[in-house]
Amino acid sequence: MFFSRSLLTAAAVVALGAANLFAADPNHGMAYRFTELKGMNVENSAGENLGEIEDVVYDQGSGKVRYVAVSFGGFLGVGDKLFAVPWGALKHENDTVNGKHRIVMNADKKSLENAPGFDTNAWPNVADPKWSAEVDKFYGDAHGVKADGDPGPGYRLSMINGLDVQNSQNENLGEIKDSVIDVDQAKVRYFAVSFGGFLGVGDKLFAVPYSAVKIQTNAEGKDAHVVMNVDKATLEKAPSFTNDRWPNVADEAWSKENDAHYQAK
Numbered sequence: 067m068f069f070s071r072s073l074l075t076a077a078a079v080v081a082l083g084a085a086n087l088f089a090a091d092p093n094h095g096m097a098y099r100f101t102e103l104k105g106m107n108v109e110n111s112a113g114e115n116l117g118e119i120e121d122v123v124y125d126q127g128s129g130k131v132r133y134v135a136v137s138f139g140g141f142l143g144v145g146d147k148l149f150a151v152p153w154g155a156l157k158h159e160n161d162t163v164n165g166k167h168r169i170v171m172n173a174d175k176k177s178l179e180n181a182p183g184f185d186t187n188a189w190p191n192v193a194d195p196k197w198s199a200e201v202d203k204f205y206g207d208a209h210g211v212k213a214d215g216d217p218g219p220g221y222r223l224s225m226i227n228g229l230d231v232q233n234s235q236n237e238n239l240g241e242i243k244d245s246v247i248d249v250d251q252a253k254v255r256y257f258a259v260s261f262g263g264f265l266g267v268g269d270k271l272f273a274v275p276y277s278a279v280k281i282q283t284n285a286e287g288k289d290a291h292v293v294m295n296v297d298k299a300t301l302e303k304a305p306s307f308t309n310d311r312w313p314n315v316a317d318e319a320w321s322k323e324n325d326a327h328y329q330a331k
Contacts, residue, residue: 096158096249097316099258100223103247108136111172116141120148122223122247123192129254129276131247133192133201135222141175147183150192152205153252180204189222221281223254231259231279231292239264242292243271246315256315257292261301270306273315278328296328303327 100122108116117138124131133150157170182201184190190197223245231239240261248255256273279294304327305320307313313320 097255098247098249099312100245100247101227104224108138110174111170112174114141114174116173116178120186120224123150124221124223124254126221126281131252131254137186138178142178146186148186148189149178149181149183150190150201151181152202155205158249225290226257226281226292229281229290229292231261231294234293234295239294239296243309246273248316255321259294265298265301269308271309271312272301272304272306273313273324275325275328300327 104119104121106119108118110116117136119134120137121135122131123133123135131153133152134156135148135150137146137148151171155171181204182197192198192201226245227242229242231241233239240259242257243260244258245254246256246258247253254276256275257279258271259274260269260271262268274294278296279292281290282293305313305324315321
């Protein structure tokens, strides 16, 4: 499913309790794994539970995060509806004293009651300028968020995980297991890829820079897969890790070394 525009900002505070939910570096900021961002509770600045994050939509060309799809559940009494909230309405807070990290948006029930929503089984075409303008206008007017005037085709991160990774000869290399989001830059920085039998490395993962891959579909916009032009020799020297021992992907020294293997820009 392909979509577009700005997505993570839902009147909210997202409490991040476990240490493995984020990576931090004083010189580079915060990075989150999508699989751990998904399902996080969303609260307002008063500590009230509003709902939880269901998905993230990002721009295909730039990797920029557009919206976060949030379920406000019982807070609004809307059942299985989702709300696409622009990323710019959220603020990351780092409580160094208590070791807590959270994403905050000031909002109350009254301000959210008129927010544009949609059914979980009937996602809108967020590439539609009319729809996105309505969403951006609501949050801009209600929360002082400047509308983003850079629409473009986008993807849901939930639909990216599990996609096959191929080379330009259509040979299967592996599959995407997770994504990493740079919170400060509001961009997808890496795809965590398992190259499986291609490298004979078992359960190892590789953080492939966003600029090193391209998502392709057929003429009907179906059969999505990721194309990565890289040879076996390059991958054999690339830094790897296991799913239970992720590196600090926000560390600048690590990212420079890692990106160099893929000649990422």
